[in-house]
Amino acid sequence: MAQRIDLDGTTVELRRSARRRRTIQARREGQVVVVMLPTGMTAAEELRxxxxxxxxxxxxxxxxxxxxxxxxxxxxxxxxxREHLDPVVGHPVRPVSVRWVTNQNHRWGSCTPSEGTIRLSHRLQQMPDWVVDHVLLHELAHLVEPHHTERFHELAGRTPHAERAAGYLEGWSAADGGAPGGDEIDGD
Incomplete structure (x- = not known):
């Protein structure tokens, strides 16, 4: 048995099933959200x-x-x-190319300073912008300082959420079965 309700402009169809014991699922069917529920719930529980x-x-x-x-x-x-590196180093820091790649499954990004190229893993495309910004600035910092020196870390950590983004990536790697230290940002 099905019933349609409106929740803040979203049409929701409640489908009850005697075979369903505990699980509750939802899926989209066109413009309607279908919520599958076990029978026997109160109207308040169904609405919740x-x-x-x-x-x-x-x-x-x-x-x-x-x-x-x-x-x-x-x-x-x-x-x-322009925002984070140019004012500190006193000159424009510009890569020759920046692109998404699908062949980096164990690192988030890489930079070849001698060529001025930066590559970011396509896996970052599903992450928040502030995480992508963190990895991107990390790679841009390699154009100024190729190795992970103290100066490099000062440059790479200039995004507003650098520490939070590093933790996000470490957590993502751990949840994804990555190495204990998390995925590499680059291959230095």
Whole structure:
């Protein structure tokens, strides 16, 4: 048996099943969010679960953003360099190219300072912008200081959420079965 309700502009169809014992699931069917529930719940419990599942789906949708192309990534790199590196080093820091790659599954990014090229793992495309910015600035800092020196770390840590982003990546790596130290940002 199914019932449709409106939750803050979202059409929700409640589907009850006697075979369903404990689990509650939701999926989208066109413009309708279908919430599958076990029978025997009170109307208040059903409404609470419907709101919970719609909120989860909205959060998931907000986290999914369209992938940013290489051109936009390069523009972002230039902006980060202008804001965080140029004033400190006294000259423009510009890569020759910045692009997404699919062959980096054990590192988040890499830089070849002698060629001025930066590559970021496509896995970063599903992460928040402030995490991508952290990895991008890390790689940009290699254009100034190729090795992980004290000066390098001072340059690479200039994004507002550097420490938080490093923790995010470490947590992601641990959850993904990565090495205890997390994925590498680059291969130095």
């Amino acid at each position: 679960w419907a709101r919970t599942m719609v909120a989860r789906m909205r959060r998931q949708q907000e986290r999914r953003r369209p992938p940013v192309g290489d051109e936009a990534l390069e523009a972002r790199a230039e902006q980060l360099a």
